[in-house]
Amino acid sequence: MLTFSDIAATLSTLAIEVPSWAYGNSGTRFKVFPQKGTPRTPEEKIADAAEVNRLTGLAPTVALHIPWDRVDDYSRLRDYAQSLGVRLGTINSNTFQEEAYKFGSLCHPDPKVRQMAIKHHLDCIEIMRQTHSRDLKIWLADGTNYPGQDDMCSRQERLDDSLAQIYTHLAPGQRIVLEYKFFEPAFYHTDVPDWGTSLLHCLAMGPAAFVCLDTGHHAPGTNIEFIVAQLLRVGRLGSFDFNSRFYADDDLMVGAADPFQLFRILHEVVRGGGFPNDDVQLMLDQCHNVENHIAGQIRSVVNVQEMLARALLIDREELSQAQEACDPLAANQVMMDAFYTDVRADLADWRVSRGLPADPVKAFRDSGYQDRIESERIGGNQASWT
Ligand code: PSV
Ligand code: MN
Numbered sequence: 001m002l003t004f005s006d007i008a009a010t011l012s013t014l015a016i017e018v019p020s021w022a023y024g025n026s027g028t029r030f031k032v033f034p035q036k037g038t039p040r041t042p043e044e045k046i047a048d049a050a051e052v053n054r055l056t057g058l059a060p061t062v063a064l065h066i067p068w069d070r071v072d073d074y075s076r077l078r079d080y081a082q083s084l085g086v087r088l089g090t091i092n093s094n095t096f097q098e099e100a101y102k103f104g105s106l107c108h109p110d111p112k113v114r115q116m117a118i119k120h121h122l123d124c125i126e127i128m129r130q131t132h133s134r135d136l137k138i139w140l141a142d143g144t145n146y147p148g149q150d151d152m153c154s155r156q157e158r159l160d161d162s163l164a165q166i167y168t169h170l171a172p173g174q175r176i177v178l179e180y181k182f183f184e185p186a187f188y189h190t191d192v193p194d195w196g197t198s199l200l201h202c203l204a205m206g207p208a209a210f211v212c213l214d215t216g217h218h219a220p221g222t223n224i225e226f227i228v229a230q231l232l233r234v235g236r237l238g239s240f241d242f243n244s245r246f247y248a249d250d251d252l253m254v255g256a257a258d259p260f261q262l263f264r265i266l267h268e269v270v271r272g273g274g275f276p277n278d279d280v281q282l283m284l285d286q287c288h289n290v291e292n293h294i295a296g297q298i299r300s301v302v303n304v305q306e307m308l309a310r311a312l313l314i315d316r317e318e319l320s321q322a323q324e325a326c327d328p329l330a331a332n333q334v335m336m337d338a339f340y341t342d343v344r345a346d347l348a349d350w351r352v353s354r355g356l357p358a359d360p361v362k363a364f365r366d367s368g369y370q371d372r373i374e375s376e377r378i379g380g381n382q383a384s385w386t
Contacts, residue, residue: 001313001315001337001338002312002313002314002315002338003313004309004313004343004346004350006313007309007312007313008346008350010276010312011305011308011309011312011350012350013276014058014275014276014282014304014305014308015058015059015060015061015282016058016059016242016282016283016284016301016304017059017061017062017063017089017090017281017282017283017284018049018052018053018059018061018062018063018283018284018297018301019062019063019065019092019283019284019285019286020042020045020046020049020062020063020064020065020068020069021045021065021068021287021383021385022284022286022287022288022293022296022297023038023039023044023045023048023049023293023294023297023383024038024039024045024068024293024382024383024384024385025038025382025383025384025385026251026287026288026289026384026385027287027289027386028289032384032385032386033289033290034382034384035292035293036374036377037370037373037374037376037377038293038377038382038383038384039377039382039383040377040380040381040382040383041380041383042064042069042070042071042077043077043080044373044377044383045062045069045383046062046077046080046081046084046086046088047084048293048294048297048373049062049086049297050081050084050085050086051294051364051367051369052294052297052298052301053085053086054085055298055356055357055360055363055364055367056298056301056302056305056351056356056360057351057354057356058301058302058304058305059086059297059301060085060086060087061086061087061088061089061090062081062086062087062088062089063089063090063091063092063137063283064088064089064090064091064092064127064131064133065092065094066091066092066093066094066120066123066124066127067094068094068383068385074088074127074130074131075130075131077131078130078131078132087132088131088132088133089133089134089135089281089283090133090134090135090136090137090177090239090281090283091124091127091128091131091133091135091136091137092137092139093120093121093124093136093137093138093139094120095117095120095140095141095142096139096140096141096185098116100113100116101113101117101141103150104140104141104142104143104150104155104191105117105140105141105142106118106138106140106142106158106159106162106163106191107140107142107155107156107158107159107162107191108142108158109150109154109158114158114162117162118162118165118166121136121138121166121169122166122169124136125166125169125170125171125174128171128174129171133174134173134174134175135174135175135176135177135238135239135281136166136170136174136175136176136177137176137177137179137212137239138163138166138176138177138178138179139179139181139192139212139214140159140191140192141185141186142155142159142186142190142191142192143183143185143186143187143188143189143190143191143193144186144188144189145186145187145188146188147188149188152189152191155191156191159191159192159201160201160204163176163178163201163204163205163209164204164205167205167206167208167209170208174208175208175209175210175238176202176205176208176209176210177209177210177211177212177238177239177281178192178198178201178202178209178210178211178212179192179198179211179212179213179214179217179241180192180193180194180195180197180198180211180212180213180214180217181193181214181217181249182194182217182218182219183248184248184249195211195213195227195230195231198211198212199211199231199234199236202236203236209236209238210236210237210238210239211231211236211237211238212238212239212240212241213227213228213231213237213239213240213241214240214241214243214249214285215240215241215242215243215244215245215254215261215262215265216241216243216244216245216248216249216250216251216285217241217249220247224261224264224265225261225264225265225267225268226268228265228268228269228272228274229268229271229272232268232269232272232273232274232280233272237272237274237280238279238280238281239280239281239282239283240280240281240282240283241283241284241285242254242262242282242283242284242285242286242300242304243284243285243286244256244257244258244262245257251285251286251287252286253286253288253291253296253299253300253303254284254286254300254303254304255300255303255304255306255307256303259303259306259307260339262303262304262307263307263310263311263338263339266304266307266308266310266311267311267314267335269311270308270311270312270314271316275308282304284297284300284301286300287385292370294364294369294370295361295364295365298360298361298364299361302347302360302361305347306343306344306347309343309346309347310338310339310341310343311338313338313341313343314334314335314338315334315337315338318330318334319331319334319335322334
């Protein structure tokens with residue numbers, strides 16, 4: 001059994017990207033609950049994200065969503081982020097909120113709509129140049145609600161063609177990460193429903209295209225860690241959107257619903273060379289509907305850190321020996337010993353040794369930051385996904 005000091009150096013390289021939209025108001029299709037102090041501008045979202053990083057040392061980059069985070073001057077936004085000790089990360093395109101996209105975007109039957117969606121992605125690539133972002137993340141709401149509504153195969157061909165057009169505009173060092181989701185908002189069929197479809201399109205695009213795995217986008221019971229292992233094996237796991245689900249795409253705090261699943265996923269990430277590895281971007285994709293936005297983000301990055309620490313504690317040599325000896329009880333015991341190791345006290349010490357608060361959520365509550373933004377952020381339009 002390894003000890004915390006064996007893994008501390010590796011664990012210290014952990015960096016989790018936070019999503020700008022987590023700081024805005026969110027809810028369900030029934031109700032969005034506004035919170036006091038919610039950011040009204042991309043700058044205010046970045047300031048909140050910087051607070052998460054300041055208290056945890058874990059969140060050095062912020063992902064933007066376009067057009068939600070549209071500004072006139074992206075170099076200025078980049079400098080602003082830098083002045084707060086963070087950087088701008090993945091640029092997320094949005095092809096799900098325009099009237100024109102009612103029947104799809106990159107897969108739409110009408111070439112004019114497809115062209116509009118392609119143009120949006122080219123705009124995102126230009127933003128990436130100015131923000132110094134590496135990744136363009138594409139998630140498509142495309143699909144159909146009824147059998148026969150459109151020809152599924154033709155839609156794949158259109159997607160192939162649209163993605164190829166976008167891909168050719170990537171600058172050296174830039175990447176596309178293609179996210180999949182098995183349902184919603186389309187309910188009969190989705191154009192990129194699973195990792196296999198995403199992978200096929202990535203292979204067709206070229207070596208700078210990777211799959212994005214959102215942990216909430218799978219049917220109940222799916223063995224997500226197998227998908228992680230498989231994508232790492234073929235070198236095409238580009239990024240994670242971490243969150244938790246009980247039912248569907250719930251976007252709850254990662255590690256909240258099933259910490260053991262998160263542990264198993266992170267074990268495969270480590271096993272497959274996905275950590276430490278800058279090429280696998282660990283990102284949150286969450287909404288905080290009933291909890292404080294900033295505290296919810298802090299709790300989430302700490303949850304990833306805790307489960308990663310436990311995954312790193314797995315004695316891989318012992319595990320391999322038990323596996324090669326076909327001894328399932330011993331092999332499983334190695335996994336469970338690591339999983340049941342409480343790393344919270346060691347992590348508190350680790351934080352203090354780096355000048356960070358031992359308990360980041362408590363430190364946030366005591367910091368007065370929330371009071372300050374509640375009194376300063378009066379008027380204007382609070383950010384919200386609706
Ligand atoms: C879609 O459900 C998704 O997971 C995509 O990553 C979007 O960009 C994000 O949620 C925010 O709507
Ligand atoms: Mn996502």
